[in-house]
Amino acid sequence: MKYWIPCELHTHTTHSDGRQSLMELAEKAKKEEIRCIALTDHNTISGNSDKYNVMKQTGVHIISGLEWTTFYGHMVILGVKRYEDWRNIEIDNIDASIEKIHDHGAIVGIAHPFRIGSPLCTGCYWEYKVKDWNNIDYIEVMSSDVLKDKSSNMRTLDFWTDLLNQGFRPTAVYGRDWHSGGNAEKNVAVTYLGIDTLNGDFDSAVLNAIANGAAVVTSGPLLLMECKLKNVNKIYTIGETIQLEKSDGCIDIDVSIDFTVRKDQWRLGENMTLSIVSNKGEIARVPVDVNRPNFSFDVLHTGIKWIRAELYGFIDEQQLLIALTNPIYFKM
Numbered sequence: 001m002k003y004w005i006p007c008e009l010h011t012h013t014t015h016s017d018g019r020q021s022l023m024e025l026a027e028k029a030k031k032e033e034i035r036c037i038a039l040t041d042h043n044t045i046s047g048n049s050d051k052y053n054v055m056k057q058t059g060v061h062i063i064s065g066l067e068w069t070t071f072y073g074h075m076v077i078l079g080v081k082r083y084e085d086w087r088n089i090e091i092d093n094i095d096a097s098i099e100k101i102h103d104h105g106a107i108v109g110i111a112h113p114f115r116i117g118s119p120l121c122t123g124c125y126w127e128y129k130v131k132d133w134n135n136i137d138y139i140e141v142m143s144s145d146v147l148k149d150k151s152s153n154m155r156t157l158d159f160w161t162d163l164l165n166q167g168f169r170p171t172a173v174y175g176r177d178w179h180s181g182g183n184a185e186k187n188v189a190v191t192y193l194g195i196d197t198l199n200g201d202f203d204s205a206v207l208n209a210i211a212n213g214a215a216v217v218t219s220g221p222l223l224l225m226e227c228k229l230k231n232v233n234k235i236y237t238i239g240e241t242i243q244l245e246k247s248d249g250c251i252d253i254d255v256s257i258d259f260t261v262r263k264d265q266w267r268l269g270e271n272m273t274l275s276i277v278s279n280k281g282e283i284a285r286v287p288v289d290v291n292r293p294n295f296s297f298d299v300l301h302t303g304i305k306w307i308r309a310e311l312y313g314f315i316d317e318q319q320l321l322i323a324l325t326n327p328i329y330f331k332m
């Protein structure tokens, strides 16, 4: 059993170009029922000096991070224990730097890869030539304002899907790139992370959840998915891999949508659609009745390498992807 906790993984304070102190940021997060934030100021970790005091006073957990802000792209690093220097990287050697970061126990993610770059936002567009995509722990598949940034987010979704189809498993997360204000000023999402315990080492639990794909992105309800092989009792959850004994057979897919979580923080239109997507395309599409939010599908797993759930709905009468699970993977 996992505890699904709402997190915001990309934030800024006055230690870089944010217009909020760490205390103000954590207080706003608390008001928005966010349990954990990652502090990712541009090229600095100086904001961490107040971290333990802020965590104690607000109860919001803070993960130490930073955002490498360079001409060729922005890369977020979470779980930093020391300053990670960005000044030696070139457009074609970022893998070596990432390996060093992993050696220090931190993880890396690509921030807003398709946001418009220079001159609007220098380096915001990702241009680094990644040699091995296994080095990338996560990608901000949704970022910033989910309505205004819909087209660049959809481009990232296609890009991520392509990586999944090639056999890579970067985890999809949301990054608000939170510089100021609250959720009334932006159409925001959160990332729910599935952690095994609420009592142990919280930093490790959060980093493991991201690294292992136990993550759900949503601008509304919590979308969860489980899979089970026919006649086998083991249940697999988001991010896990099902080892198949034979190439053809049936799986049960169970999807649930929890409309009670953080329900004061979001407002959606009435019509919603649930879609089950795999490397072979869409498997199922059904309308969602909020009073009956549990769904079961019987599917042939022949040729399937990954499956994820997507929830479509309306914000301000515009249709868009509201929620997205990371995949459950299949291996022969």
Ligand SMILES: [Zn+2]
Binding pocket: 067, 074, 111, 112, 124, 177
């Ligand atoms: Zn950035």
Ligand SMILES: [Zn+2]
Binding pocket: 010, 011, 012, 067, 111, 177, 178
């Ligand atoms: Zn940022």
